[in-house]
Amino acid sequence: MAELQSLEELGGAVETAAPEAPVHVQKLDAQGRAYATGKRKDAIARVWIKPGTGKISVNGKDFTEYFARPVLQMILRQPLMLTDRDSQYDVVATVTGGGLSGQAGAVRHGLSKALTHYEPELRGVLKKNGFLTRDARVVERKKFGKRKARRSFQFSKR
Template sequence: MSATTTHSATGRRKTAVARVWMTEGTGQITINGRLFEDYLPTIELQNSVLAPFQAAALVNKFDLNVVVKGGGTPAQAIAIRHAVSRALNLHDPETRKLIKPLGYLTRDPRMKERKKSGQPGARARFQFSKR
C-alpha cells in the first residue's frame, strides 16, 4: 500500500455535481480529463476553485482529479470548490476553522424554480385582459 492517501469528496451547486479525488502532489489539476486552465477559461473561475487552498495556505500541495457534470461552467466551478473544501476538511480537520467562515463548506441551496402548468414560466402569468 502506498504512503500517499487519497481523499474523495462530492460538491454540488444548482444541478452541477463534482467528484474530487485529492492526493498529495505538486498541484496538478485535471477536470474531466482536461487541464484545469483549459476547462475553466477565466481567471475568476480558476480562482474560485483554488480559493480553499489559498485560505488554508496549501497551494500546490495536492493533485486533483475531478469529474464534474451538469449545470453551467460557473456552477461547476463552485461545485468543485465545495468538493475541494470537503476533501481538505477530511485531510485535516483543522482547516475547517479557516474554510468554514468563508462559506466554502456550505452547499448553496438556490435552485431554479420549476415552471408551473397553465402558465408561461415559473412566476410569470399570462397577461390579464379585462375586455
C-alpha cells in the same frame, strides 16, 4: 424515602460518559487520497486530492482549459489559496450536470470537503468562510398557468 447525599450511594446505577474519540479524523482511501462530493445547482463534482505539485485537472483536462473564464478559475482555487495549500496537493475532479458556473461551485465545495478529510484542522477556516456549506439555491420549477416559474402570460385587454 431516604435522600441521596452523593452519586456514590447509587452504587454504579448512573453511567459516566466515556471520553469520546475526536469528531474530525483524517479519511483517506487505499491510495492515500481524500475524496469528497461537491454540489451546486444541478452540478455534481467528485473530487480527489493527494499530495503533489499543485496540478488541478477537471474531467481529464487542465482546469484552466476546462474553465476558460478567470472568475471560474478563481472560484475553484479559493479553498487552496485560503489555506495556503496551493502547490501542496494534486486535485482530480470529475463534474457532471449544470453549467460552467455551477460546476465551478461544485468543484469548490468538493475540494473544500476533501481538504477537511485530508487535514481536519482546516475545517474551522473553511467553514468560517462558507466553503463547506452547500448552496441550496436551485432553479425554481415552472408552474402551470404561467409562462415561466412566476412570469404570467401577457395580458390582453381586447
